[in-house]
Amino acid sequence: MEPWLVTVLVCGAYLGLSLGMGIASRRTVTGTVAGYVAADRSMNVLVLYFVLGASVFSSFAFLGGPGWAYSRGAAAFYILAYGAVGMVPLYFIGPRARRVGARLNFVTQAELLVHRFANRPLGIVLAIVSVAACIPYLTLQMKGAGYILSVISEGLIPEWAGALVTYGVVMTYVLTSGVMGVGWTNTFQGIFMLVVAWFMGLYLPWKLYGGVGPMFTKIAASDFGAMLTAPGVTTSGEPWNWWAYSSAIIVSAMGLSMWPHLFMKSYAAKSDRALRLTVVLYPTFQLFLVPILLIGFAGVIAYPNVAPADTIVPYILTQIEFPALIVGLVCAGTLAASMSTGDALLHAAASIGIRDGLAPLVSHSISDRQQRSYIRILVVVLGAVSYYFAVASDVSLVALLLGSYGAVAQIFPLMFAAFYWPRATGVGALSGLLAGILVSVFFLLVPELRPFPIHEGVFGLVANIVVLTVISLYTRPEPMEKLRLYTGIESDAQSG
Amino acid sequence: MDTLPKGPVFFVPGTSKAYRLRRLLFLGVITAAAVALIWPAYALVARPLPLVLGLPVPLAWIVAWLLIVMGALVLLYRSE
Numbered sequence: 001m002e003p004w005l006v007t008v009l010v011c012g013a014y015l016g017l018s019l020g021m022g023i024a025s026r027r028t029v030t031g032t033v034a035g036y037v038a039a040d041r042s043m044n045v046l047v048l049y050f051v052l053g054a055s056v057f058s059s060f061a062f063l064g065g066p067g068w069a070y071s072r073g074a075a076a077f078y079i080l081a082y083g084a085v086g087m088v089p090l091y092f093i094g095p096r097a098r099r100v101g102a103r104l105n106f107v108t109q110a111e112l113l114v115h116r117f118a119n120r121p122l123g124i125v126l127a128i129v130s131v132a133a134c135i136p137y138l139t140l141q142m143k144g145a146g147y148i149l150s151v152i153s154e155g156l157i158p159e160w161a162g163a164l165v166t167y168g169v170v171m172t173y174v175l176t177s178g179v180m181g182v183g184w185t186n187t188f189q190g191i192f193m194l195v196v197a198w199f200m201g202l203y204l205p206w207k208l209y210g211g212v213g214p215m216f217t218k219i220a221a222s223d224f225g226a227m228l229t230a231p232g233v234t235t236s237g238e239p240w241n242w243w244a245y246s247s248a249i250i251v252s253a254m255g256l257s258m259w260p261h262l263f264m265k266s267y268a269a270k271s272d273r274a275l276r277l278t279v280v281l282y283p284t285f286q287l288f289l290v291p292i293l294l295i296g297f298a299g300v301i302a303y304p305n306v307a308p309a310d311t312i313v314p315y316i317l318t319q320i321e322f323p324a325l326i327v328g329l330v331c332a333g334t335l336a337a338s339m340s341t342g343d344a345l346l347h348a349a350a351s352i353g354i355r356d357g358l359a360p361l362v363s364h365s366i367s368d369r370q371q372r373s374y375i376r377i378l379v380v381v382l383g384a385v386s387y388y389f390a391v392a393s394d395v396s397l398v399a400l401l402l403g404s405y406g407a408v409a410q411i412f413p414l415m416f417a418a419f420y421w422p423r424a425t426g427v428g429a430l431s432g433l434l435a436g437i438l439v440s441v442f443f444l445l446v447p448e449l450r451p452f453p454i455h456e457g458v459f460g461l462v463a464n465i466v467v468l469t470v471i472s473l474y475t476r477p478e479p480m481e482k483l484r485l486y487t488g489i490e491s492d493a494q495s496g
Numbered sequence: 497m498d499t500l501p502k503g504p505v506f507f508v509p510g511t512s513k514a515y516r517l518r519r520l521l522f523l524g525v526i527t528a529a530a531v532a533l534i535w536p537a538y539a540l541v542a543r544p545l546p547l548v549l550g551l552p553v554p555l556a557w558i559v560a561w562l563l564i565v566m567g568a569l570v571l572l573y574r575s576e
Contacts, residue, residue, distance in 0.1 A: 074544070074554050081533040084562040088526055091569065213550030220544055220552070228544035230554035231535075246534035253530070280573045283566035290559065420504045477500055488508035 003324035007152045010328025011335060014192070015169050018185050018339065022173020025184035029177070033371050036178035037107040037351045038267040041098075047183040048278040050190035051265055053285030054340035055182075056083070056256070057193065058137070059144025061292055062334040063310045069296025071309035073227025075240050076293050082249045083286040086256030089412070090263075091279040095272035096419050097263070100485060109263045109411070110356035116418040116486050118478060119426030120360050125433060126411070127357035130260040133404035134349035135386055140401060141342035142167050142390035148334045151314040152327065160391040166335060170343045171383045175376050179268055182343045189336035194288050196333030201291020204298040204316065212294060215301075224300050243454045251457035255409035261348030263415075346386075350378035403444045406457030410436035413464050417472075422483040424468065425475040432468025436460040518575050525568040529561045 029035035029042070043051070060079075068076035097112055106112050110126035142163040149162030173181035202212070209215035220228055227233050231245035257263060269275035299312045306315050313334070317327050354374045359366055366374070410433055417424035440460030443450050450456065477483070507516050531537050544552035551559065 074542075074552065077555055077558055080555075080562065081538075081558050084533065084558065084565050085526055085530050088565070088569070091572075211550065213547050216544065216547055216550065216552055225544075228552045228554075230538060230542035242535040242539060246538075249534050276573055276576075280566070280569040283562050283569070286562060287559070290555075293555075420506060422500050422505055423502055473502070480500070483500070487505050 006324035007328040014332035022181040026177040050187040054186040054190035055344040058341035066296030067310035075232025082252035117426035247454035406440040428472030436464030
């Protein structure tokens with residue numbers, strides 16, 4: 001049997017297992033919106049851990065991350081750095097959100113903020129931001145999946161077909177099982193990703209250089225040595241700017257736990273302790289970025305001049321004489337990285353689009369059953385839109401995604417104020433959010449007008465916080481009864 | 497009549513001093529980690545050599561802080 005066929009069959013088996021697992025999970029939740037979107041608030045630590053971890057680590061982890069290490073050296077360390085602190089806010093804010101959500105039947109991030117700030121337009125804005133941020137992210141996952149299947153099949157599976165099959169599987173289990181489908185498959189995919197990453201990340205340096213230390217010693221002594229000096233280099237080989245590096249860390253760290261598809265998992269946790277323990281354990285998932293980056297560094301001396309840099313992992317796979325079965329498992333790991341993020345994005349974007357976008361705009365209340373139907377319809381629509389961008393559009397998705405982080409980070413001041421600043425008002429929150437997004441988008445589109453060479457999200461955060469604070473102090477706060485719910489619902493020391 | 501504090505409220509009324517101290521200490525560790533991972537602190541460890549456990553110094557520095565944050569999280573979680 002041809003090696004490529006073995007590889008494709010392994011990937012096919014992986015897709016089949018994911019599909020079966022995703023569909024089977026349907027039996028574990030009720031047929032309600034709470035079941036579909038928040039798993040009936042029943043997720044345990046194991047599933048939560050993999051849902052959070054695997055959702056964060058996407059195609060970027062297996063393709064982009066090694067690509068950054070390969071082409072930009074120490075610049076890639078920023079991915080590890082912001083994740084070291086980025087999930088910590090969820091330790092404190094997550095349980096509070098969970099308790100409020102359980103009491104008031106929230107399943108989305110925007111519902112909580114709309115209630116806290118008694119401001120419906122805020123929900124519409126958040127819905128637009130959430131869906132708009134999810135689409136490029138989802139599209140990039142589809143492109144990654146299509147690309148890897150095309151490479152391992154030596155072109156026999158075109159990228160459009162690879163993306164279609166992979167995300168046909170994702171869409172099927174998201175449609176049938178909602179967030180529990182995401183949970184079960186992410187657990188399977190997360191274990192897969194971890195094993196593949198650690199194996200490749202340790203094996204390749206040993207195979208090519210005799211170990212991790214010898215690999216870095218050789219790189220440091222070579223013409224590529226400068227790339228190992230922090231903060232790394234840009235794509236043109238020039239040293240990356242410290243301002244840009246540091247501000248990227250700040251914005252990414254503040255935005256990480258605010259991504260709607262991650263934040264919403266607070267509602268799915270079965271208890272505060274389960275959620276907190278998940279955050280405590282999350283750094284172990286973050287550590288898996290180390291072997292991921294080692295894979296990219298392994299290509300620097302051994303396989304120079306590979307372009308584009310994001311193709312370094314599939315390129316190495318074609319050069320190293322692995323058995324086809326191993327190549328198949330590595331490719332399946334790459335698919336797992338893509339799918340584990342794509343399913344969460346697709347599910348969250350559709351849920352938010354209906355709960356926060358459509359429902360507040362219609363004059364009559366939508367029944368639980370209708371909401372689920374509409375969410376499922378939107379899953380198909382958003383999947384189709386993202387697929388179109390993945391295969392038929394030339395829009396710069398990486399640029400869009402990087403810009404999305406600046407917008408998502410603007411949610412952080414609102415979420416902080418919701419739980420820790422009773423004086424924050426709805427008018428202040430909406431004004432701050434809009435100011436932050438507008439400033440962030442402005443400097444994204446016109447970078448030459450930035451007063452300092454830093455991430456545009458930082459300018460947005462400054463504008464956001466100033467406007468939120470000033471306007472809140474001059475507008476009427478929410479009633480004390482509601483504020484007690486958010487700032488003192490039960491003492492944190494007593495929650496279980 | 498209840499009065500509304502103008503500033504942030506980090507602890508609900510009734511939380512013990514020990515509880516507040518633990519959380520403030522934890523916040524101190526996280527702040528230290530955040531400072532350590534950006535300029536200017538991170539610039540002090542910018543050079544890759546000598547390798548630390550086979551890793552370039554900047555990477556080893558970040559991994560070390562990741563482990564410190566995890567340790568702090570474990571201690572905080574167990575204390576609560």
